[in-house]
Amino acid sequence: MPMPHRTQLQVIKRRLVGTEGAERIRVLRAALDELPDYRNGPYADIRKWLNAQIDATRVRARVTHRDSIAVRREGAAQIALVGPPNAGKSSLLQALSSIQIRTGDYAFTTTRPVPALTRIGGVYVQLVEIPGLIEGANEGRGGGRALLGVLRNADGIVYCHDSTRPLAELEAVRAEVAAAGIEKPALVAATKVDEAAPFTHPQLRVVPVSVLDDASLDAFRAAVWELTGLVRIFLRDGGDPVALRPPATVEDVAHAIHHELGARCTGARVWGPSARFDGQRVGTAHELADGDAVEILDR
């Protein structure tokens, strides 16, 4: 008895998270082997998708990334961690994900952008540490121009600032980003608050954080989620939530699960912020809110 196709695709996607190259191809091949042999329908769609993924992975493997510092997007959104050297960016990245990265009590421990996935309420968000941006980045100093390019692709920026240091250091970094014409949703992480009092900022939301304090890390994760601007829709029959850019309708969610479901969907029952009462029956055009749970109804 095969798994329901929706579950199967979800399981495969979960196994693929964070994989690349030979490892990714191995996971994709194994998934192909497990797939029931139908020539049409949703399983055939999954097979087509897997084969396309194998091709795309091969192409990526052939391109040498040695001279570029491009960061491949993964997860529902990409958030850049930017700040002066030694601000605690790598430590934050490490505390929020499973990557091992060098942290150090000296400037420029990190010399290339480092991506890591963090899970926020069941959704993966990619955090990318941008090595200490310094004054003059726009003139290409310290490879700054290429780093600003990485920043340009991000969905949002977390400015990391060591709470024990003068705020002018952060403002120098912000000035550099502004001079490059980069405008993104942003917040400030007031790092190392176990060592100093948190501060306020005239324009930006400040989230105090210490890698020694799990509660502060949770609050930081929640703030990062808000920064993505996405909504998370949970499915009543379990599995990971779907992350979508608002406005997100019932039909959008059905489509995100599977395009066939998108076509068959007749509405949903909704629990949560957008529902007037638990289990409210709504149509396909109903707009959902972050944290809603839905049961998709189909023909």
Ligand SMILES: Nc1nc2c(ncn2[C@@H]2O[C@H](COP(=O)(O)OP(=O)(O)OP(=O)(O)O)[C@@H](O)[C@H]2O)c(=O)[nH]1
């Ligand atoms: N007390 C305390 N120390 C921290 C915290 N986060 C980072 N540090 C320390 O701050 C120093 C710098 O941390 P990193 O994470 O390497 O900083 P970074 O911003 O990645 O630095 P570069 O990559 O060199 O630009 C290290 O000695 C860390 O141990 C924190 O929350 N509390």
Ligand SMILES: [Mg+2]
């Ligand atoms: Mg670092």
